[in-house]
Amino acid sequence: MKFSNSKFVWFDGKLVPIQKAKVPVTTHAIHYGTSVFEGIRAYWNSENLFIFRLGEHVKRFRNSGKFYSMSLNYSNEEIKKAITNLCKKNKMKKSCYIRPFYFIGQYGINLHVTKNAPTHLAIFMFPFGDLFNKNGITAGVSSKRKFSDASTPTQAKMGGNYLNSIIATQEAKKKGFDEAILLDLEGNVSEAPGENIFIVKGEKMYTPPISSSALNGITRDAVLKIAKDSGYKASIKKFNRNELNRADEIFLTGTAAEITPIIKIDRKKVGNGTVGPITKAIMSEYTDIVMNRKKKYSHWLTAVY
Structure with missing residues (x-):
């Protein structure tokens, strides 16, 4: 980039x-x-x-x-x-x-x-504009595991910690994917190299807990609040790789990535292979919030001028 x-x-x-x-x-x-x-x-x-x-x-x-x-x-x-x-x-x-x-x-x-x-x-x-294509990206589950608190603090955004993310990204790119998904040491879904991950099943959405070595992301936290305010059932829970294949929608969250849909995982379509309705709704709401079009969330914004 x-x-x-x-x-x-x-x-x-x-x-x-x-x-x-x-x-x-x-x-x-x-x-x-x-x-x-x-x-x-x-x-x-x-x-x-x-x-x-x-x-x-x-x-x-x-x-x-x-x-x-x-x-x-x-x-x-x-x-x-x-x-x-x-x-x-x-x-x-x-x-x-x-x-x-x-x-x-x-x-x-x-x-x-x-x-x-x-x-x-x-x-x-x-x-800076879009990090990823907002019409959806592809992702593959990495053979590399996310490090755990047993070795290195997972909630510290340290430069050295991101070597784990670099090697997972290299592997994903070599295989033709846009992004990687890392599992934790127990085999549960953790996060992407620089983003948190959400799955949608029916009317419910889930994101891994920090006990799965996921960063307690600021955008992740915002999406959990936005989802609940919008009437969706959003929760934090562990889930394994198989849940990715069964998900109706998958999206990533992060400061750089904002809300990025995943439309293929391990070369298999997620849902019908397009951006899902709940993901679209969250993306739209998020855009309105950061552009200061939602007064309810204006406390999240600091005006420069």
Whole structure:
């Protein structure tokens, strides 16, 4: 996925041209994956730029680092202000993706990371549209399993954790699929490499629990709330690979993916092979919400201008 970065980034408290935001090759995060990141969407509705669930993202951003005793040397309010100021500095009036991340800097080859390890915070952004085809994508169940809390905290959005996602994605692409689906160590459905997964059976929809190594996604949480408010029965429960084959509809949720339908799984049609009615309804409602056309959910949005 190619993108064009905006001119300015926020780096350690200052708005600077992107070419001046540099780190040395001895940076700890480059060697050991000691970086924490978030993906945040902002939507331009022709009148203002609205950041979706900014507070929830910043809270998770901080909590991810706590799993590894990494210090984030800015308050949540300072980070939120930095993000909105960056949007203004770049004069962003397009829907975009915002990537804040913090990482351990000069710390030698020491694996004993403590709160005293030096960290840096950077934020960049770029215009962004659809990650996937909203008319539906194909997916295949990966031979690679999602790691579990028995080895690595699954709720930490750490750079190093996503090597698992990279290898699953590589496998999927080699087989001709658009995306992968990972199972947990017990063989239950977990999630996609960068998205949560929902299945629809009849009038009910399900998504795996975090005990299946699924991320407690912010978009996942939004969809659960939207579904219930819309009168659908939405719940969290474990289900296995066979349930994917029996599902009437399947869709992914995530900041970058938004709501993305899966119309084929392991080369078999999901339902009739087109976007299902419940998925369509959730997609439409989600779009209205992020574009600030639903006042009931306006508290999820932060206006930039």
